Amino acid sequence: MVEPLLDIKDLDVRFSTSEGETRAIRGINLSLNPREVLGIVGESGSGKSVTALAVMGLLAKNANVTGSIHMGDRELLGMKDRQLSSIRGLKIGMIFQDPLTSLNPVYSVGWQVEEAISAHQDLSKEKRRAEAIRLLELVGIPRADDRVDDYPHEFSGGMRQRVVIAIAMANNPQIILADEPTTALDVTVQAQVLEALQVAIDQSHASLVLITHDLGVVAGLASRVVVMYAGRIVEIGTADAIFYSPAMPYTHGLLGSIPRVDDDGGARLRQIPGSPPSMIGTQPGCPFAPRCPLRKDICLTEEPALRSVSSTTGTEAHQAACHFASDVVTMPLASMFPDTSDDHEEPPQ
Amino acid sequence: MTKQASEEPLASQHDVDGMEFESRGQWAMVVRRFVHNGQAMTGLVAFALMLLVSGVYTALHPNQYSALSTAFNQGPSAAHIFGTNGIGIDMLAQILKGVLQDLQVAVLVAAMSVVIGTLVGAFAGYYGGKVDNVLMRFVDLVLVIPVLVVLIMLAHIVAQQANNWFYLAIIIGSLSWTYIARLVRAEFLSLRERDFVEAARALGASDWRIISRHMIPNAVGPIIVNATITVAGAIVLESTLSYLGLGIQPPAVSLGLLIEQGQSAATTEYWLFVYPAAFLLMLIVSVFFIGDGLRAALDPRKNRVRS
Amino acid sequence: MTSEAPVAIETTTPLLSVKDLVVHFKKRSHRFLKSYENTVHAVCGTSFDIHPGETLGLVGESGCGKTTTGRAVLQLIRPTSGSVTFAGQELTGLNREELRGTRQTMQVVFQDPFGSLDPRMPVGEAIAEPLRIHGQWTKSEGHQRVGEMMNLVGLEPRFANRFPNEFSGGQRQRVGIARALILSPRLLVLDEPVSALDVSIQAGVVNLLEDLQARLGVAYLFIAHDLSVIRHVSDRVAVMYLGRIVEIADQGSIYRRPSHPYTQALLSAVPIPDPHKERSRRRIVLKGDLPSPVDPPSGCRFRTRCWKAQAICESETPELLELEDGHRVACHFPEVIEVV
Ligand SMILES: Nc1ncnc2c1ncn2[C@@H]1O[C@H](COP(=O)(O)OP(=O)(O)OP(=O)(O)O)[C@@H](O)[C@H]1O
Ligand SMILES: Nc1ncnc2c1ncn2[C@@H]1O[C@H](COP(=O)(O)OP(=O)(O)OP(=O)(O)O)[C@@H](O)[C@H]1O
Ligand code: SF4
Ligand SMILES: [Mg+2]
Ligand SMILES: [Mg+2]
Numbered sequence: 001m002v003e004p005l006l007d008i009k010d011l012d013v014r015f016s017t018s019e020g021e022t023r024a025i026r027g028i029n030l031s032l033n034p035r036e037v038l039g040i041v042g043e044s045g046s047g048k049s050v051t052a053l054a055v056m057g058l059l060a061k062n063a064n065v066t067g068s069i070h071m072g073d074r075e076l077l078g079m080k081d082r083q084l085s086s087i088r089g090l091k092i093g094m095i096f097q098d099p100l101t102s103l104n105p106v107y108s109v110g111w112q113v114e115e116a117i118s119a120h121q122d123l124s125k126e127k128r129r130a131e132a133i134r135l136l137e138l139v140g141i142p143r144a145d146d147r148v149d150d151y152p153h154e155f156s157g158g159m160r161q162r163v164v165i166a167i168a169m170a171n172n173p174q175i176i177l178a179d180e181p182t183t184a185l186d187v188t189v190q191a192q193v194l195e196a197l198q199v200a201i202d203q204s205h206a207s208l209v210l211i212t213h214d215l216g217v218v219a220g221l222a223s224r225v226v227v228m229y230a231g232r233i234v235e236i237g238t239a240d241a242i243f244y245s246p247a248m249p250y251t252h253g254l255l256g257s258i259p260r261v262d263d264d265g266g267a268r269l270r271q272i273p274g275s276p277p278s279m280i281g282t283q284p285g286c287p288f289a290p291r292c293p294l295r296k297d298i299c300l301t302e303e304p305a306l307r308s309v310s311s312t313t314g315t316e317a318h319q320a321a322c323h324f325a326s327d328v329v330t331m332p333l334a335s336m337f338p339d340t341s342d343d344h345e346e347p348p349q
Numbered sequence: 350m351t352k353q354a355s356e357e358p359l360a361s362q363h364d365v366d367g368m369e370f371e372s373r374g375q376w377a378m379v380v381r382r383f384v385h386n387g388q389a390m391t392g393l394v395a396f397a398l399m400l401l402v403s404g405v406y407t408a409l410h411p412n413q414y415s416a417l418s419t420a421f422n423q424g425p426s427a428a429h430i431f432g433t434n435g436i437g438i439d440m441l442a443q444i445l446k447g448v449l450q451d452l453q454v455a456v457l458v459a460a461m462s463v464v465i466g467t468l469v470g471a472f473a474g475y476y477g478g479k480v481d482n483v484l485m486r487f488v489d490l491v492l493v494i495p496v497l498v499v500l501i502m503l504a505h506i507v508a509q510q511a512n513n514w515f516y517l518a519i520i521i522g523s524l525s526w527t528y529i530a531r532l533v534r535a536e537f538l539s540l541r542e543r544d545f546v547e548a549a550r551a552l553g554a555s556d557w558r559i560i561s562r563h564m565i566p567n568a569v570g571p572i573i574v575n576a577t578i579t580v581a582g583a584i585v586l587e588s589t590l591s592y593l594g595l596g597i598q599p600p601a602v603s604l605g606l607l608i609e610q611g612q613s614a615a616t617t618e619y620w621l622f623v624y625p626a627a628f629l630l631m632l633i634v635s636v637f638f639i640g641d642g643l644r645a646a647l648d649p650r651k652n653r654v655r656s
Numbered sequence: 657m658t659s660e661a662p663v664a665i666e667t668t669t670p671l672l673s674v675k676d677l678v679v680h681f682k683k684r685s686h687r688f689l690k691s692y693e694n695t696v697h698a699v700c701g702t703s704f705d706i707h708p709g710e711t712l713g714l715v716g717e718s719g720c721g722k723t724t725t726g727r728a729v730l731q732l733i734r735p736t737s738g739s740v741t742f743a744g745q746e747l748t749g750l751n752r753e754e755l756r757g758t759r760q761t762m763q764v765v766f767q768d769p770f771g772s773l774d775p776r777m778p779v780g781e782a783i784a785e786p787l788r789i790h791g792q793w794t795k796s797e798g799h800q801r802v803g804e805m806m807n808l809v810g811l812e813p814r815f816a817n818r819f820p821n822e823f824s825g826g827q828r829q830r831v832g833i834a835r836a837l838i839l840s841p842r843l844l845v846l847d848e849p850v851s852a853l854d855v856s857i858q859a860g861v862v863n864l865l866e867d868l869q870a871r872l873g874v875a876y877l878f879i880a881h882d883l884s885v886i887r888h889v890s891d892r893v894a895v896m897y898l899g900r901i902v903e904i905a906d907q908g909s910i911y912r913r914p915s916h917p918y919t920q921a922l923l924s925a926v927p928i929p930d931p932h933k934e935r936s937r938r939r940i941v942l943k944g945d946l947p948s949p950v951d952p953p954s955g956c957r958f959r960t961r962c963w964k965a966q967a968i969c970e971s972e973t974p975e976l977l978e979l980e981d982g983h984r985v986a987c988h989f990p991e992v993i994e995v996v
Contacts, residue, residue, distance in 0.1 A: 043854045142944065156945045186717040186881065188942050191925040195941055213855065216927025220934040239931040257859035259888035261926040262933065262996040264908060268866070269859035269888070275824045339863060544772035548835070551730055553752075553759030554789045562785075566776040 004031035005174055005207055006055065011067035013050050013059065013231075020280045024050045026231040027067070029306075032175065037201070037208045039222030039239070041215060041254070043276050046228040048211045052179050056094055057084045090120040093168030093206070095197075097180040099160035103152040109136070109163045110148030116170040135166040138203060139196035158189035162196045169200040176201060179211045194221065215258060219243060227251050230277050230287040233306060237318035247309040247320035247329040250288045253337050270337035286322070293336045298323055379570075382646040389642020396635040399628070400452065403445035414438065414446035414602055425620055432620035434610070440620060444628050447604040450597060451584050451632065454518045458583035459576045461522030466529025467572060471560050473530070474537025485534070492527045496586065499524065500595045513598050521586055529575050536568040570647035577640035581633050588629055604629040669744070670705035671875050672729065672762075672843055677702045677738035679724050683950070694950045698724040700899040701738070703976070706843065711869065711876040713890030713907070715883055717922075719949065720896040722879045726845045729877065730764055731755055743842065760790055763836035767848035769828035773820040779831045780806075780816025786839045805834040810864060826857035830864065837868065845877045850885060862889060883926045887911050892982075895919045898949060898957040901976060905983035915979055915990040918958045924995040938995070956988065964989050 013025035025047045032038055040048050053059045055069055057079060069076040071091065076084070088094070096102045103112060113132040117123060123131065129148070136144035139162040152160055161181060168176050178197065182190040194217065201208045210221060218225055218239070225242040227235040227250065235248040246252050256270030274291040277283060286292070289299040306321045309329050322328055383389055407414070423433045431440035473484040499520060500507065507516045540546060541564070549559050565572075588605030590596030597603040604625050611622035681696040699721040706712045714722050727733045729740055731747050740747045742758055750758075763786075766772035773782055783802045787793040803813035809830040820828055829849060836844055849865070850858040866889065869876060880886050886893055887907060894904040895918065903916040914920045921940040928934045942961045947953055953960050959969040968988050976986040 043856060159945065187883070187925040188717065188921055190927075191939060191941050214927060215855075215929035216934065219929045219931045220927050243929065243931050253856060255929065257856050258929060259862070259884040260928060260930075261884040261887055261911070261923065262928050262930075263887070264911070265888040265890075269862055271859040271863060272856040273860075275826070275857065340867075544766040544768055545774045547732060548764065548766065548772055548832070549774075549785070549789075551732060551759065551764045552786045552789050552835075553756040554785070558789065563774050563777070567774070569776075 002033055005034050005071065006032040007068075007070040008051075008055070009068045009070070011051070011054060011069065012065070013047075013054055014064045015060070015062050016064065017062065022279045023282065024063075024231055024279060025054070026282075028228075028231075028233050030226065030233065030236075032207050032209060034174070035205060035207055036224060037210060037222045039218035039225045040209065040211045040228060041213060041218055041225065042228030044213070045276060045279065047231040048228055049179050051228075052094075052177050052209065052211060055177065056088060056092065057081070086120075089116060089173070090171045091173055092175045092177060093171070093173040095161070095164050095168050095176065095178040095181045097183050099157065099164045100152065102164050103160060105152055108149045108151055109155065113148075113163070113166050113170060116167045120171045131170075132166075135170060136163065138199055139163070139166045139169075140192060140199075141166075156189075158185055158192055161185065161193050165193070165196050165200050169204045169206070172204040173206050175209065176204075176206045177209045177211075180213070181210075182217065183212065183214070190217070197221075215243075215254065227254070231279060232287060232321065234288065234322070235320040236306070237320075241318040245318075245329050246333075247318065247325040248288075248322045249292045249294055249328055249336060251320075252328065252331070252333060253291075255333055256337055268339035270339050272337060288322075293338075294322075294324055294328070296323070379643075379646045383642050386642045386645060388638050389645070392635040392638025392642060395631060396639060399448055399632060399635070403448040406442070406445045407449055410442060414442040431624045432618070440607075440624060443602050443607055444604070444625055447602045447607055447625065448628060448632060450514060450601065450603045451587055451605075451629075452580075454514050454521070454587045454597075454603075455580045455583035457515070457518040458522040458525060459579040461519070462526040462529050462579045463572060463576050464526075465523070466526035467533050467565065467568075469526070470530040470533025470535075471537055471565065471568075474534040475541055475556065475560055475564065477538070477541075481534070484530075488527045488530050491524060494524055496521060496524050497590075497595075500590060504595050507595075514601060514603070517587065517590070517596055518583075521583055525579060525582065525586075529572060529579070532571055532575060533568055536571060537564055540564045540567055570643075574640055574644045574647065577636055577643060581636040581640065584629070584633055584636070604632070670741075671708045671743060672706040672877070673739075673741040674705070674725075674729060675703045675739045675741075677725065677728055677740065678736045679721070679728050679733060680736045697899050697949050697952050699728065699735075700952070702894075702896070702899075702901045704894055704901065704904060706875050706877060708842065709869065709873045709875055710891045711878050711889055713886035713893040714877060714879045714896060715881065715886045715893060715922075716896030717881060717946065719946065721899045721949075722881075722896060723847055725896075726764070726847050726877060726879050730762060730845055731758075732764075756790075760786075760839045761841050762843045762845070763839070763841040764845045764847065765829070765832045765836050765849050767851055769825045769832065769852055770820075772832050773828055775820055778817045778819055779811075779823065780813075782820075782831060783816075783834045783838055786835060790839060792839070801838065802834075805838050808837070808868070809834045810860070824857070825853050826861055829853065829861050833861075833864065833868070837872070837874070840872065841874060843875045843877065845879070847879045848881070849878075851880060851882065858885070865889065883923060895922065898947065898952055900957055900986065902958065902987070903983075903985045904976070909980075909983045911996060912994065913983070913992045914995060915983070915985045915992050916958075916987045917962050917964055920993050920995050926996070928996070940995070956986070958987075 008028060008030045011025055011028050015022040015024055028051065040051070042048050050059065054065055055076065057076060059065060065077060067077065071087065076087065103109070110129065110132050113135055114128045117128050117131055133144050133148055136148065141147055141159060141162055155163065181197065182193050185193060197208070210218065212218060222239050225237065225239050226233055227242065227248065229250050235242065235246065235251050242251060243255065246255060253270060253272040257272060259265065259269060272291050277287055277290065285300040285302060286304050289295045292299065304321045304323045306319045307325065309318050309320050309325045417436055417438060421433065421436065425432045431444060433439055469484055469488065473481040503520065507513060507520070546559060546563055549563055587596055587603060588608065591603045591605030592609040597606050599606065607625035608622060608629065611625060677699055678701055679699040681698055683694045683696050685692050685694060702725060704712060714725060716722055724733065728735045735748055742762060745758065747755065747758060773779070780802050783805055784793060784798055787798055787801065802816060806813045806816065811827060811830050811834070820831065823831065846865070850861050853861060862885065865876070868874065878886065878889055890907045892905065893907050893910045894901045895910070895916065896902070897918050903910060903914065903919045910919065911923065914923055921942050924938065924940045928937070944961045947960055955971055956969040956974050959965040962969065966988070974986045974988045976984045978984050979990055
């Protein structure tokens with residue numbers, strides 16, 4: 001077995017807030033292999049960003065983190081900011097959802113790419129500039145040599161995001177963490193940015209962690225997929241396993257609830273009743289139980305562990321956290337969820 | 350919390366594991382945050398006490414504040430706990446009467462400021478454009494009129510009136526609404542771009558309905574806060590004017606007037622000066638505490654610095 | 657003969673007819689102490705019809721003028737020129753009083769479930785507001801109608817006195833829909849009604865809208881940037897680019913036989929949640945950026961990014977011409993390419 005690049009063990013993140021303790025991540029285990037694209041999907045608030053921020057050591061001050069995050073033989077958790085900065089940008093490049101906040105408005109984009117390079121490499125001024133132009137060209141900035149001296153506000157959203165990608169790949173990192181890199185963008189621009197991202201990982205041979213809530217984006221890029229729900233990993237497997245034989249009702253529901261552009265719209269959408277649970281406090285049992293059509297008594301009392309499932313499509317590890325995973329795997333897609341809008345909903349707590 | 354839960358018609362509104370329901374509405378939250386704010390509650394309690402004591406006392410002894418006695422210039426004693434003045438009037442009665450008088454002026458001023466300021470600000474902010482321009486020029490004009498000069502000019506007219514405090518309040522009130530007007534205007538400028546206002550417009554709601562049903566309720570927080578600040582400001586202004594002889598005229602009393610009358614004796618008959626001054630200070634500070642507490646309670650973002 | 661005539665008119669008369677709609681915004685910009693006035697060409701001569709009970713999907717990328725079109729239809733923005741005819745009545749030029757009647761039959765649901773409800777008004781009040789505005793509120797029936805409406809959109813009527821902040825995004829959107837439907841409108845303008853919702857919540861609202869249409873026969877102008885949602889809900893689809901409709905056709909026709917290069921690029925860029933299919937697709941990645949609506953390109957507005965552009969595309973504006981039955985395209989070189 002290959003040595004994982006990144007190994008997350010029992011990661012647990014709590015935030016103390018005025019409303020109580022938010023348990024954002026509840027014990028996740030995850031490893032990232034070299035040169036893979038790992039997609040992380042899940043509803044808003046399921047803990048995708050917090051996972052990424054924990055890896056980068058960028059969590060807010062009110063966070064209480066336990067567990068371990070190993071990169072090679074180094075423990076990232078609890079590392080001092082000084083030490084972490086030798087990893088951020090050099091070993092791990094990061095791309096956020098909003099390119100405006102990750103670029104500094106008062107410096108030219110070229111300057112910012114050069115800055116990223118010079119933080120970890122000792123190059124002459126000319127070489128740095130040439131490298132910056134090369135990177136910008138690579139991610140698809142047209143006439144990059146003319147535009148290096150332009151400022152972020154002179155770029156469109158999609159181009160800014162490509163500049164951020166250029167910065168993330170500047171030092172040939174081993175890992176690129178992209179948190180919803182295309183969520184704010186239009187589809188045609190998303191296509192451009194995803195292309196740039198593909199170029200970036202091909203060039204730098206990095207592994208990509210792609211966080212998104214767009215299952216289509218994951219289907220196109222990811223080799224492995226993690227499904228998160230309420231701060232836990234509820235299913236993990238190859239893209240084929242997740243998309244063609246999901247073993248967790250939530251994944252089923254998710255796949256059935258999205259309209260597809262290649263589907264003529266005749267069939268009704270399946271809907272997952274209710275809404276995600278509160279992240280404050282702990283309820284016993286499976287976090288998805290209140291919304292799950294397969295719920296039995298055991299689901300309300302005992303939390304299912306993430307266990308291997310044998311499915312026809314996945315030869316590699318396919319794991320799901322459901323008491324009935326082995327049944328779910330054999331069910332036709334989304335058949336278990338209702339397609340009516342008649343169920344009445346109560347306000348969330 | 351249990352109180353609220355019992356108001357709910359059905360038990361099933363409780364969470365499965367018995368977690369109780371969040372109190373409903375923002376006002377309940379505002380009240381809760383205010384109640385948990387020590388400084389604000391101190392202000393409220395002090396203010397309520399002063400109001401209660403002076404109200405009850407003045408009601409029981411309506412003429413005490415001008416009743417003469419033969420105890421001239423006496424220091425605090427059991428009979429006159431705050432002493433008496435040079436013509437034998439009980440200081441306690443005067444101070445309490447003064448508190449009420451000050452509040453009367455301040456509340457009228459605040460009420461006028463809120464009504465005029467809100468209307469002017471609302472129309473300017475809602476209609477924008479020309480209406481806004483005209484109204485805001487008017488606000489600028491009022492803003493540069495110095496209250497003091499107006500009062501000095503009108504002094505002998507105002508001073509001659511029987512119910513002199515009323516005219517005083519009207520003059521101060523008609524000049525001090527500009528701040529609230531600007532605030533409401535700014536608030537309305539942002540509110541009118543919100544979707545729910547647009548939705549009301551799409552429903553065919555009249556301008557007046559949109560302003561009164563949607564926009565004012567959403568601007569009411571800042572208005573309340575500034576109304577309390579106006580109260581404090583009016584007390585200060587009234588005291589200053591009375592101190593300068595332009596405000597409340599004897600035989601009526603106000604705290605400012607008492608301070609003016611007592612200051613010459615500040616070193617010898619300290620009670621003539623110190624007690625009215627202390628009450629004035631308490632009054633202003635308590636109103637400020639209330640205002641500040643309201644501001645914090647209405648804007649939860651600003652006081653969530655604990656984490 | 658005479659008995660058939662009214663029926664024929666009934667089915668062919670559009671409920672809403674928009675002709676050559678133009679909306680320009682004046683924008684002031686300051687540069688070096690000088691102030692310039694620019695014109696934003698937000699909507700430039702769009703025409704479309706909506707028939708009773710049907711859904712027209714209006715799709716396009718950010719800034720192409722979808723919201724502006726919707727607001728101009730509702731007369732929330734007065735069009736610079738063009739005509740908007742609703743149920744036989746010309747709306748442009750009517751004053752507020754005259755529009756009040758139309759407001760009952762034409763309603764709107766907004767994108768942002770947080771911004772579109774008054775935070776200080778209980779949801780039951782919000783749903784009842786249209787009744788009050790139009791003088792239809794009665795003590796005896798008002799509450800009942802609100803309750804029925806809440807039931808219809810899948811909300812428990814007993815939550816009527818709760819405030820919006822106690823509801824989730826999907827539920828607030830249902831409140832917005834109930835408010836829009838309580839006067840039984842004939843047309844609903846839905847401006848990105850599900851874009852702000854999580855996918856699992858989105859499905860419920862989409863299903864609800866479909867059910868309501870089947871039950872109430874209300875027509876939708878469904879505005880969205882998500883081509884998958886648009887395909888799912890629409891009978892006909894109009895694709896907008898920089899203020900113009902570039903292609904309009906039946907849903908099946910536009911998705912199976914897209915003929916405008918922009919439609920093709922757009923459709924090919926939509927990811928499909930199916931790994932095998934997604935990875936074997938041909939993707940048209942456009943070059944360059946969206947031009948500014950302040951200074952749109954001459955001729956065909958898409959020409960600066962189009963791989964087929966010729967000299968004529970710069971000199972002549974392609975008209976929206978019928979290619980096949982009911983399928984109209986604004987391109988000098990239309991050609992069907994299957995992309996999904
Ligand atoms: N600094 C913080 N303080 C308190 N709670 C926080 C903080 N940061 C995140 N959370 C909470 O942690 C949970 C997970 O948040 P996270 O940002 O990881 O969600 P996400 O899956 O990225 O969602 P989205 O799709 O909306 O980006 C949420 O419930 C959020 O409210
Ligand atoms: N009130 C306004 N003043 C000036 N310009 C405006 C105004 N409203 C819209 N615009 C401009 O008109 C153009 C069309 O905007 P519109 O909101 O209709 O786009 P849209 O298609 O709805 O986009 P989105 O998908 O982002 O909602 C944009 O360039 C926008 O900046
Ligand atoms: S008219 Fe010309 S530029 Fe426009 S889409 Fe057609 S080919 Fe392209
Ligand atoms: Mg996130
Ligand atoms: Mg819009």
